[in-house]
Amino acid sequence: MTRGAPPLKLSPPLPLPSLYFSDPSSLDHDPRDLMPGHPESPPRLVAIERRLAATDWLGWERRPAPAASAAELELVHTPRHVAAIRELSESGGRAIDVETYAGPQSYRAAAHAAGGAAALARALLAGEATTGFSVSRPPGHHAEAERAMGFCLFDSIAVAAALAVAEAGAARVLILDWDVHHGNGTEAIFRERDDVLLITLQQEGIWPGTGLPEDIGHGPGAGFTINLPVPEGSGRDVFLSLIDRVVGPVATEFAPDLILISAGYDAHREDPLAGLALESEDFGQMTVEVRELAQRLGVPVGAVLEGGYAPAALAESVEASMRALGGAGESATAPETAVADEAAVRVSAYWPAVRG
Numbered sequence: 001m002t003r004g005a006p007p008l009k010l011s012p013p014l015p016l017p018s019l020y021f022s023d024p025s026s027l028d029h030d031p032r033d034l035m036p037g038h039p040e041s042p043p044r045l046v047a048i049e050r051r052l053a054a055t056d057w058l059g060w061e062r063r064p065a066p067a068a069s070a071a072e073l074e075l076v077h078t079p080r081h082v083a084a085i086r087e088l089s090e091s092g093g094r095a096i097d098v099e100t101y102a103g104p105q106s107y108r109a110a111a112h113a114a115g116g117a118a119a120l121a122r123a124l125l126a127g128e129a130t131t132g133f134s135v136s137r138p139p140g141h142h143a144e145a146e147r148a149m150g151f152c153l154f155d156s157i158a159v160a161a162a163l164a165v166a167e168a169g170a171a172r173v174l175i176l177d178w179d180v181h182h183g184n185g186t187e188a189i190f191r192e193r194d195d196v197l198l199i200t201l202q203q204e205g206i207w208p209g210t211g212l213p214e215d216i217g218h219g220p221g222a223g224f225t226i227n228l229p230v231p232e233g234s235g236r237d238v239f240l241s242l243i244d245r246v247v248g249p250v251a252t253e254f255a256p257d258l259i260l261i262s263a264g265y266d267a268h269r270e271d272p273l274a275g276l277a278l279e280s281e282d283f284g285q286m287t288v289e290v291r292e293l294a295q296r297l298g299v300p301v302g303a304v305l306e307g308g309y310a311p312a313a314l315a316e317s318v319e320a321s322m323r324a325l326g327g328a329g330e331s332a333t334a335p336e337t338a339v340a341d342e343a344a345v346r347v348s349a350y351w352p353a354v355r356g
């Protein structure tokens with residue numbers, strides 16, 4: 001037996017702070033320049049940040065969202081698309097379609113939005129935190145490899161997921177998209193991949209019309225896209241039951257190294273663009289369930305802002321999600337719903353961990 005110093009007594013590690021990524025360029029992209037009354041506008045972010053500033057950012061560590069490089073954007077977009085958006089901004093900007101716009105500052109704003117999501121993924125995989133949120137605009141999940149649409153120029157969460165696999169050591173990434181609109185861009189980008197699993201909840205039958213249950217991915221990606229459309233009027237019970245019955249078991253079987261949330265808040269009851277019935281605190285509870293899931297799997301979870309067009313409800317809901325990511329709230333007993341029962345039967349055909 002050796003004699004020496006008494007064994008080192010380790011005090012419990014301090015909890016890591018949650019990380020908040022943002023950049024002021026988000027406020028310089030304003031579709032109202034050409035499209036008066038456009039809902040995807042700077043007041044969305046002003047409402048969020050005013051609310052968070054009033055509570056000292058909930059104690060989160062704020063970090064600058066760096067601009068994604070062209071090479072990073074090209075992990076999921078074609079060089080032609082990246083160049084086209086840049087040239088559009090450099091030439092003063094114009095409408096891309098009836099609702100999507102790129103102005104003089106839009107390339108910069110969208111590059112920082114993608115860069116913030118990517119920096120969040122990097123920091124989480126490096127162990128600098130276990131939870132975080134990238135709060136930027138424009139949103140991203142409708143942008144396809146070579147097409148801007150639905151207010152989106154670059155698919156920020158797709159850049160983050162692709163970079164996590166290509167450069168940050170993740171073998172598998174799970175994206176959970178609960179924006180009320182189908183994340184068609186993210187789906188198209190990862191359709192043929194089995195290392196990025198997309199589970200997307202959306203109101204059935206609304207724009208963009210994609211996201212049908214039978215779309216499950218293609219080739220090696222077959223089974224790695226899970227579309228969960230929900231009927232108009234759906235609220236807390238449907239979302240919590242789908243997270244419990246489908247998202248949890250699939251995530252456990254898939255065993256991701258990172259969970260990313262395409263966090264749109266337009267399924268809120270007050271949102272002007274859709275017809276679902278979530279309350280702000282329901283987004284908090286949904287986030288608690290995903291946080292608990294991530295803890296069970298021993299992996300970090302990061303949220304990336306997508307839609308949400310009632311600014312006060314958006315701000316309240318983002319705060320609810322952030323409080324949950326920061327550790328507040330406990331897992332709730334999930335209700336049973338017919339929507340989740342049907343989805344479970346369907347998904348169990350290719351994910352045996354789901355009880356059909």
Ligand SMILES: [Zn+2]
Nearest residue numbers: 179181266307
């Ligand atoms: Zn949306």
